Amino acid sequence: EAAVTQSPRNKVAVTGGKVTLSCNQTNNHNNMYWYRQDTGHGLRLIHYSYGAGSTEKGDIPDGYKASRPSQENFSLILELATPSQTSVYFCASGAENTLYFGAGTRLSVL
Amino acid sequence: GQQVQQSPSSLVLQEGENAELQCNFSSTATQLQWFYQSPGGSLVSLLSNPSGTKHTGRLTSTTVTKERRSSLHISSSQTTDSGTYLCAVNTNTGKLTFGDGTVLTVKP
Structure with a gap:
C-alpha cells in the first residue's frame, strides 16, 4: 500500500513566523504535490516536484516555497506566515x- | 486553464437509493480521477477513468471525452458512503485540477 506521511498533523503559528510542513513518501514516486483545501475552493495546487532537486510552481504559489531534497521528502515552507494561510494542507505523491x-x-x- | 465543475454540490439520500454525480470540465483531458474524502479526512482514489466506462464494486464511472463530462454512479448507497466526492482532471501540463466536490449524505 502506498504511504504518504505528513507532519505535523496540527500546527498553530503566529503571524510573521516561519512554518515548515513536511511530507515523506515510501512509494518511490517521482512526482509529489502540495495542495491546500479551503471551504468553497476545493483543492488548489501550491507547488509540485518531478523529482529530487526539482520544484515547480502550482496555481497559487505566492507566499510559499517548496523543497525536494530527496526522492522521499517534499517540504512546504511559509517564510512569513499570514492568517490567510490558515487552511488544511495535503501532500500527495503520484x-x-x-x-x-x-x-x-x-x-x-x- | 482547466475548469472543473461538479454537480450537485450536495445530495441527500436514503440508504439503498442510488446516487449520480456529475463532473464537467472545460478542456481536453487525458486523465480523470474520482476521489472520496471522508468527513474531516484525507482523500482516497476511487477510480481512474479518462474515457469509457469502468466499474468497481458498487461504483460505475462513465466518461465521454468528446463532451468533456464524467459521471459517478453509486448503487445501493450505504451510510458509510457519506462524505465528499471529488473529480480531478489533468491540464495540458499534466497537473490535476480538482472540482469543489459533491457532499453526499446517506441517511439510515
Whole structure:
C-alpha cells in the first residue's frame, strides 16, 4: 500500500513566523504535490516536484516555497506566515494514473 | 486553464437509493480521477477513468471525452458512503485540477 506521511498533523503559528510542513513518501514516486483545501475552493495546487532537486510552481504559489531534497521528502515552507494561510494542507505523491494523499496538516495562523 | 465543475454540490439520500454525480470540465483531458474524502479526512482514489466506462464494486464511472463530462454512479448507497466526492482532471501540463466536490449524505 502506498504511504504518504505528513507532519505535523496540527500546527498553530503566529503571524510573521516561519512554518515548515513536511511530507515523506515510501512509494518511490517521482512526482509529489502540495495542495491546500479551503471551504468553497476545493483543492488548489501550491507547488509540485518531478523529482529530487526539482520544484515547480502550482496555481497559487505566492507566499510559499517548496523543497525536494530527496526522492522521499517534499517540504512546504511559509517564510512569513499570514492568517490567510490558515487552511488544511495535503501532500500527495503520484503514480501514472492516480495520486496518493497524506492525512493532511491543519494549520492555524493567529 | 482547466475548469472543473461538479454537480450537485450536495445530495441527500436514503440508504439503498442510488446516487449520480456529475463532473464537467472545460478542456481536453487525458486523465480523470474520482476521489472520496471522508468527513474531516484525507482523500482516497476511487477510480481512474479518462474515457469509457469502468466499474468497481458498487461504483460505475462513465466518461465521454468528446463532451468533456464524467459521471459517478453509486448503487445501493450505504451510510458509510457519506462524505465528499471529488473529480480531478489533468491540464495540458499534466497537473490535476480538482472540482469543489459533491457532499453526499446517506441517511439510515
